[in-house]
Amino acid sequence: MSSKRWLSLFAGVLLALSSNASFAAQGRGNGHNKHQDQDDDNDRGRDRDSNGYSDRDRDEMRNWYRDHRDNLPPGLAKRDRLPPGLERQLVARGTLPPGLRKKFQECPDDLERRLPPPPPDCRHVVIGGSLVLLNVKSFRIVDVFHFEVR
DSSP, X not given: OOHXXXXXXXXXXHHHHHHXXXXXXXXXXXXXXXXXXXXXXXXXXXXXXXXXOOHHHHHHHHHHHHHHTTSOOTTTSGGGOOOHHHHTTOOTTSBOOGGGTTOOEEOOHXXXXXXXXXXXXXXXXXXXXXXXXXXXXXXXXXXXXXXXXX
């Protein structure tokens, strides 16, 4: 093969490779949607973790509390409230503090029956006057419902 043919072949291969690279990079520049893929990933994660309490569940919890206000089980009575510093640590998508990991109570059976089944590896537990949807393997707090104490 002559050197002109080799040069033409090399230029053609180089052109083909550079056009494929430009198609692959399309949409990744400094334009309007440069973070779109990251936002989509975040939304998917949010959908996966949105197994928290619905408005209907919260209404059921309020009704149950109102019906049982005079005879509350351990963990829900006013004397069982957490100190303010620990109470602030009970937040959705947070992690249960190490000092509370062995201090939660089981959710009362009649309240448990009113709620939908928890996601895999999760349980409804009572901690310091609040109902917590807790991942018992990672101690991640999926959602929290704070009962009103009067």
